[in-house]
Amino acid sequence: MRVLGIETSCDETGVAVYDSDRGLLAHGLYSQIEIHAEYGGVVPELASRDHVRKLLPMIRQVLADADCVAADITGVAYTAGPGLVGALMVGGSVGRSLAYAWGVPALGVHHMEGHLLAPMLEENPPGFPFVALLVSGGHTMLVRVDGIGEYEILGESLDDAAGEAFDKAAKMLDLDYPGGPQIALLAEQGDASRFRFPRPMTDRPGLDFSFSGLKTYTLNTVAKHKDDAVLPDEQTMADIACAFQDAVVDTLVIKCRRAIEQTGLSTLVIAGGVSANVVLRQRLETALAKKNAQVYYARNEFCTDNGAMIAYAGCQRLLHGQHDDLKILAQPRWPMDTLPALG
Ligand code: KG4
Ligand code: ZN
Numbered sequence: 001m002r003v004l005g006i007e008t009s010c011d012e013t014g015v016a017v018y019d020s021d022r023g024l025l026a027h028g029l030y031s032q033i034e035i036h037a038e039y040g041g042v043v044p045e046l047a048s049r050d051h052v053r054k055l056l057p058m059i060r061q062v063l064a065d066a067d068c069v070a071a072d073i074t075g076v077a078y079t080a081g082p083g084l085v086g087a088l089m090v091g092g093s094v095g096r097s098l099a100y101a102w103g104v105p106a107l108g109v110h111h112m113e114g115h116l117l118a119p120m121l122e123e124n125p126p127g128f129p130f131v132a133l134l135v136s137g138g139h140t141m142l143v144r145v146d147g148i149g150e151y152e153i154l155g156e157s158l159d160d161a162a163g164e165a166f167d168k169a170a171k172m173l174d175l176d177y178p179g180g181p182q183i184a185l186l187a188e189q190g191d192a193s194r195f196r197f198p199r200p201m202t203d204r205p206g207l208d209f210s211f212s213g214l215k216t217y218t219l220n221t222v223a224k225h226k227d228d229a230v231l232p233d234e235q236t237m238a239d240i241a242c243a244f245q246d247a248v249v250d251t252l253v254i255k256c257r258r259a260i261e262q263t264g265l266s267t268l269v270i271a272g273g274v275s276a277n278v279v280l281r282q283r284l285e286t287a288l289a290k291k292n293a294q295v296y297y298a299r300n301e302f303c304t305d306n307g308a309m310i311a312y313a314g315c316q317r318l319l320h321g322q323h324d325d326l327k328i329l330a331q332p333r334w335p336m337d338t339l340p341a342l343g
Contacts, residue, residue: 003075005311008051008091009083011042014307015058017066026065027308048086077314080108081331088330096328108329114309115271118298126296131259136272137163142259149341155207162274165211172222183241190242197247202254249280266293276303
């Protein structure tokens with residue numbers, strides 16, 4: 001089976017061709033970061049319009065890179081949610097229409113399932129069952145994964161997602177959007193002993209998260225070191241970035257360790273944009289090695305939004321005969337534990 005995958009749920013246009021025998025044949029990614037940067041976050045209408053501009057030329061290019069013509073494609077997978085409805089509609093309309101024109105099945109893929117399965121694109125993929133920490137701009141979840149579509153949500157964020165917290169803290173420090181990579185970079189210059197930020201919800205049992213208190217704590221710390229409206233000096237900014245990152249990472253590590261203890265499993269998969277964070281990866285590896293558990297993640301470009309993860313996830317379901325009818329699916333909200341198992 002050879003699947004064209006399309007991702008347009010937010011501010012990245014991603015396209016890929018995945019072959020069930022030969023693996024990933026080609027992929028392309030266009031990030032809209034420059035368009036949204038001046039607004040400090042994603043502007044939904046601008047995102048939709050740019051997907052309209054970029055998607056068809058990208059599909060042509062990726063098919064050429066994969067050395068394919070339309071007749072070689074035997075299925076189309078597009079992100080059907082969760083995400084921005086206008087942006088989802090672009091990928092859904094194009095994906096569903098191409099599948100109709102080509103006479104092949106189409107499938108709307110769950111964006112977070114795409115993230116969850118992205119490490120399967122690597123050379124040494126994790127095996128089921130495992131615990132997954134999904135940390136993106138919109139979601140923070142711990143999930144027990146017994147197979148594709150066999151998901152038990154163990155815990156999730158009660159307010160902001162981890163990536164969202166990174167983005168908001170970055171804004172407080174006047175860093176560019178998206179803030180995660182910027183905070184990580186600035187934190188490298190920080191003195192970890194200067195500030196200690198709270199580790200929210202780690203002193204009580206359970207696997208849920210909350211990052212809004214940490215956000216307020218960061219805002220108050222920045223305000224305390226501001227001179228009138230002038231931002232703190234560079235070293236203080238780096239120290240704050242470092243303390244913030246340490247607090248988020250520690251919180252995630254504590255909950256992952258707890259999830260591994262609770263489930264008795266020995267594999268942890270981390271996925272979503274924040275899984276590109278080097279400090280998070282290192283601390284998880286160290287903490288879980290003590291529990292004889294192993295940590296898996298995708299290469300950086302497949303941690304953040306991309307078309308390859310959608311082509312891969314779609315291909316697995318299409319191979320098992322799952323596909324949609326002629327409807328164009330766009331579900332801004334879509335609980336992951338309602339997905340069907342492969343069966
Ligand atoms: O998965 P993703 O590309 O999009 C969503 O599905 O939301 O995740 C984007 C998020 C952003 O909030 C971004 O700041 C964060 O991932 N991120 C990072 C890093 N790289 C991306 N956060 C912390 N450290 C990073 N290195
Ligand atoms: Zn994502």
